[in-house]
Amino acid sequence: MNTNITIRNEQPTEIDTITQLTEAAFKTEAHSSLTEQFIVNALRYADQLTISLVAVVGDAIVGHVAISPVTISSGANGWYGLGPISVSPEHQGQGIGSKLVKASLAELRHLGGLGCVLLGNPAYYGRFGFKAHPGLVLPGVPPGCIIK
Numbered sequence: 724m725n726t727n728i729t730i731r732n733e734q735p736t737e738i739d740t741i742t743q744l745t746e747a748a749f750k751t752e753a754h755s756s757l758t759e760q761f762i763v764n765a766l767r768y769a770d771q772l773t774i775s776l777v778a779v780v781g782d783a784i785v786g787h788v789a790i791s792p793v794t795i796s797s798g799a800n801g802w803y804g805l806g807p808i809s810v811s812p813e814h815q816g817q818g819i820g821s822k823l824v825k826a827s828l829a830e831l832r833h834l835g836g837l838g839c840v841l842l843g844n845p846a847y848y849g850r851f852g853f854k855a856h857p858g859l860v861l862p863g864v865p866p867g868c869i870i871k
Contacts, residue, residue: 728819730826733775733787738767741777741787741809748809759807766791773803774830778810778819785814788823790831793840796858801837824851 733741745760766772771791778786786809793804805827810819828851831839841848845855 727780728785728822729779730776730822731779733777737777737784738764740784741775744784744787744811745807745809747812748815749807751812759809762807763787763789773834774827776823776827776830778823780814786810786819786823788827790827790839795838795840799837801835803831803836803839805839805841806843821850824848828852 742760742764745763746757749757749759763772763775766789767775772789773792774788774790776788777784788805788808790803790805793802795802805824808820808823810817810823828839839853840859841853843853845853
């Protein structure tokens with residue numbers, strides 16, 4: 724695990740780098756729609772990217788996480804969606820994604836967020852306090868993959 728990782732807010736000059744990183748991170752993922760970079764940019768340009776953190780090793784951006792507001796079925800405000808989360812292929816498996824998730828959730832708590840949902844593997848995201856929620860349904864997504 725690389726211990727020289729800095730997590731910080733993205734800078735406006737880093738948008739192209741984040742776009743390229745996100746595209747590379749999902750390029751070979753079977754579960755990917757290959758649109759994650761477009762999702763991040765659409766959220767950013769719609770001023771809906773509440774949290775956008777990068778992981779930096781040396782001078783290189785090696786990871787990114789996005790958190791944006793979501794609407795849940797109860798209509799309650801203060802809920803957010805985590806993702807996409809991207810780590811460059813050559814830096815995956817080094818704990819960078821975990822550091823990004825922990826830092827983004829800490830920032831969300833600091834901002835007063837009431838809850839956070841994501842689409843992902845409960846076995847992986849359970850270590851951050853997420854649990855599969857049978858009441859959450861997203862068409863086309865297998866049951867148990869949506870966690871809050």
